[in-house]
Amino acid sequence: MSVLVDKHSKVIVQGFTGNEGAFHSSQMIVYGTNIVGGVTPGKGGQTHLNRPVFNTVADAVKEVGADVSVIFVPPAFAADAIMEAADAGIKLIVCITEGIPTKDMIIVKEYLKDKNSRLIGPNCPGIITPGEAKIGIMPGFIHSPGCVGIISRSGTLTYEAVDQLTKAGLGQTTAIGIGGDPIIGTTIKEALELFMKDPKTKGIVMIGEIGGTMEAEAAHYYKANCTKPVVGFIAGATAPKGRTMGHAGAIIGGKDDTAEAKKQIMRECGIHVVDSPADIGRKMAELLNA
């Protein structure tokens, strides 16, 4: 078991023939992801990496039965690509692109409300179910199949947690990079719900950062509904107020979105918060082996 993706996922790549898209597509194929084709408008009918290229997502759904799409389209066109995928009935849309204007994402968020699609990202490393499907840009080899679900707003910090869990012998069911933008498709709370329902997931790591109220929302949900242990970490305890720290969404606006405030709410709701990112794996091992 896993959440959202597995070896049966039929994945297409939007922006298949571009530099980034082509490089990461070949990496995903090497990992064993079931990449069934790609979309580049105007290049339909061609073959790339031994897979068919389509002009539209709808064509890819019709011809090869795609149900997951991963997007490597440049920021100015990425919102359009997400909506095209949703319109074509793609169930899971993973948008890697960083730098999409917020105004475009407001429209996307609204557009998705009456569609049957889940969006992950944008500005994220993607999602991986170790040994089955790597859909994104994360280094595959650090992962191992196991029992911990990971939810994270950051890329390399996710790898850090993954690596610690692999070395602790716990492994991962699925790791979801939800993205560092102010508006994203799948929130921490929604990812938490998915892992709570997955029987194979025994524990969950939740990595947040300054800015926004997603962690608090997830913590309140956890307190009311959850049974599995959650280890939490919040990056940005030393970040100054009002400055954007790399991720467009990582900015302290008021007193509620500081690292300290988030950690406190999470602790009050029963989440095991660690202050150092080096302790994530150790803490999870302690909880699961207890």
Place this chain on the structure above:
Amino acid sequence: MDLHEFQGKSILKKYGVSVPEGILAESPEQAVEAAKHLHAITGTKFWVVKAQIHAGGRGKGGGVKLAKNVREVEKFTDKIIGMNLITPQTPPEGKKVSKVLIQQDVFYPGPSDIREFYISVLLNRKTGRNMIMYSPIGGMDIEAVAEKTPDQIFTEEIDPRYGLQGFQARRVAFNLSLEGDAFKNMVKFVQSLYKAYLDSDATLFEINPVLKASDDKIFAVDAKVTIDNNALYRHPDIAQMRDLAEEDPIEVEASRYDLNYVKLNGNVGCMVNGAGLAMATMDMIKMSGGDPANFLDVGGTANAKRVEEGFRIILKDPNVKAILVNIFGGIVRCDRVAQGIIDAYNNIDNINVPIIVRLQGTNAEEAKILLDESGLEVRSAIALEDAARLVNEALSE
């Protein structure tokens, strides 16, 4: 990207939001000319001299003065330009003022009461929609208002499919207890303000105070505007409003190299790939007894050239007593990064602070061997906690 007050007001004016007439001045002479001109076109008897820096609370630091005659305009301008203005929102040493806005005084006497409100437009991250936040209590720090009298803060959320509706703009005016001409002017004000926000891809338009003048006109007396950096490509006119003098010189240089760098006040520099890991690294430096000197995300492709540029940027800060490099190699190979560090060390003369390098992920072991055998004054680690310990040791030497 933050805009100056005068820049924000120029956008507002274009959209039909009434702002007090104002002219930018960079010297007392220009200020006097501006004051005379403002008198000629508006009949204003007083003028407000306002320091133009990217920070709020300027009045508290002496950066906003009411001048009751032209001599005072000259005097205040002379005093404000060149001063290091310290406000609750500036760095402790303040910000140097190089220009002032000379503005018509809109607190003139007349038939009705003058009132001050607060209105802003911003993104509600919880719902993923824009909202108008407003309060009948204006001219004060809105966070303090939210704390003391949360019932005095109202919001109006905008459905992106249909935009701001007339009844919503009217509700704002009703909740502010306006009537007659003031009511009509406020409805138009709110609609124009929202359009300005939306069209310029802003993430914040904060008007504090919004003034109901004694003749029932509504004015944006101040304007704090932030534009979405990711959308600047479609607003070349706004992009060129960027004022490099407002930014830290090291940050300006880093942005030329396309490095994501934020200057802080600590003693341990750091270079990391990825924003989340970079913040976590700063936090770890603090826990090991140091203080982070910067945030620096070298990005997903931490090649030798970027590593060298990163070192050069960090070393420009004289407070840096040690440097921690923390790279999690994924697609990037750690041994290549290690080679980059060795090259940078050799290319940059006189690096005389200890460098702690933590490389983890692809080819981490090979990288550690490369560094250990390089003969350089580099201390290498693979686990995060070892890196933290090495930082602590370096600081206590």
